[in-house]
């Protein structure tokens with residue numbers, strides 16, 4: 458039988474890491490962080506391009522940090538290194554390569570069933586993010602183009618003709634990065650890019666002016682076709698173009714099935730119900746942190762603040 462933890466945290470991204478650090482700093486003793494990948498910060502490792510600038514005020518959201526994690530502007534690498542240091546300095550007990558399957562509450566204790574056994578805790582934080590399931594467009598994606606339709610930059614090489622789809626910061630950053638060595642077009646369904654933060658807006662303007670990135674704004678994609686192994690994109694106005702690769706940067710989805718298995722109640726739109734102040738779900742002692750509570754886009758700083766609020770609430774409710 459595994460020990461009874463004060464707190465089990467599901468997910469080792471910023472929401473989970475922030476929760477673990479705050480819990481240790483504020484005085485919770487027995488904490489376990491469970492992460493399904495081989496290391497923490499899987500979203501950052503997988504979806505951020507190398508040397509990516511990491512903005513504290515992501516998407517222009519100005520956030521005052523409330524807790525004990527001093528997160529500042531940096532890069533992908535400096536952010537991962539900072540989290541590495543925090544986790545080892547605070548000696549956080551973490552299980553990697555361990556996927557949580559469900560959470561059940563009985564007799565005031567949570568049973569957390571995972572691919573590596575069942576763990577027990579007084580409190581549980583679900584911080585699994587949304588990028589486990591990146592958003593896909595509504596039209597069909599031809600199965601034969603599986604390797605040419607991507608959701609991050611992992612498979613990109615050089616000298617390709619690439620279409621990046623999306624209108625947010627990630628899409629702009631992907632397009633500019635790829636524009637250095639490829640022929641890149643950025644497609645967004647609206648006529649103007651309004652969502653990226655000011656730095657990214659200035660960057661895309663510069664890349665567009667120097668024709669490193671072509672902008673195709675105000676037009677939707679109707680469908681995709683396989684043209685001899687390349688991606689034929691048919692636009693809503695009937696025009697078409699062929700690309701070596703298409704990259705969707707259109708965010709992630711709420712893992713509703715997983716939340717149901719954790720007994721998190723959902724509203725009629727399938728979004729989790731929680732107290733915005735404490736992040737507690739309708740099940741006492743079961744909390745939600747990070748991107749999971751957002752319908753559209755959170756940030757690292759917001760996820761870290763959730764960790765502080767949750768652990769403060771756990772400690773105050775124990776007194």
Ligand SMILES: Cc1cc2nc3c(=O)[nH]c(=O)nc-3n(C[C@H](O)[C@H](O)[C@H](O)COP(=O)(O)OP(=O)(O)OC[C@H]3O[C@@H](n4cnc5c(N)ncnc54)[C@H](O)[C@@H]3O)c2cc1C
Pocket residue numbers: 467468469470471472473491492493494497498499500501504505506510511512513514515555556557558584585586587588589627715746747748749754755756757758760
């Ligand atoms: C391309 C891109 C660029 C971005 N740039 C910035 C930026 O510059 N600044 C900024 O503030 N924000 C940025 N963001 C947003 C930021 O990454 C997220 O807000 C943040 O990662 C959310 O943290 P999280 O802990 O909620 O989720 P995540 O970071 O997604 O972490 C969730 C973790 O849970 C794990 N997990 C999932 N399911 C399970 C399970 N069943 N069992 C165990 N573990 C599980 C995952 O493997 C993952 O490690 C960016 C996002 C993207 C996609």
